[in-house]
Amino acid sequence: MLTISACDDPKQQMAQQMQQSQVEQTQSDNRSQGKLPSQTLSTTTTMPVQAAELITPYVYAATGLRSPFKVHGAVLVTQNQPQTQLKTPPAPSPPPVLVVAQPAQVEPVQPEPVAQRQPGPPPDAGRPRQPLEAYGLSELIYRGMMATGNTKAGLIQRPDGAVLRVGLGQYLGQRSGRIVEITATQINLIETVFDPQVGYKPMPASLIAPISR
Known part of the structure; x- marks a missing residue:
């Protein structure tokens, strides 16, 4: 072999x-x-x-390649490169704080107290009272108007059914209502009414005839 x-x-x-x-x-x-x-x-x-x-x-020997044991994106350290430190990202700034201004509390304005007037005798207390001043306007009924030439008169019915004739300047009602106008449908007058703040003051009023059906 x-x-x-x-x-x-x-x-x-x-x-x-x-x-x-x-x-x-x-x-x-x-x-x-x-x-x-x-x-x-x-x-x-x-x-x-x-x-x-x-x-x-x-x-x-494998050099210059990314190590599989390091996180992707990290700095690669080789034998020929100096070691570099990773920069820490800056801390996020705190969110802005919204400060809401509270509205100032306004004290309500209190009206100044008004001196209350005590009712006294009406301005025409010394005037003689007429027959129709014994009744309120709600108790009287206006029945129409009578005219004689340039003179006008109104017909007023009392609660007892009696009808009285009145003219301009006369009074009726319990508030010293003075007659200022007479028409076919109503009588207009000025009453004297008491107001606690200003005292006695004039106020218009009317006595209207009922509508016939």
Whole structure:
């Protein structure tokens, strides 16, 4: 059996292994055909062994790539770059505070008290009272007007049914109502009414005839 010395070159080792395999295959064939080993060796050609080539070992090192163990976006630190510190973002400013001014409380203005007047005797207290001043206007009924030339007179019915004739300047009612106008439908007069703030004051009033149906 032919033995080939080992070599450090992988290619040479593979070539030697192929040669050895061919030799073994040839010897196996010769045995099966009854040939001697010497005859086989004589026909076998020995190839020269090439000198081994020294290869410098290569060490793989990944540089300049992002580390998978660091958060994306962080600063990459390599052997050729100085270490840099991450800048801390400034703290957010507090939201503005809305200050609502309270409206000033205004004290309500109190009206000055008005001196209350006490009712006294009416201005015409010394005047003689007329018959129709004994009744209120709501008790009297106006029945119409009578005219004689330029003179007008009104007809007033009392509660007892009696009808009296009145003219301009006369009085009726319980508020010293003086007659100032006589028409076919009503009598207009001026009453003297007491007001606690100003005392006695004049106020218009009317006695209207009922509508006949």
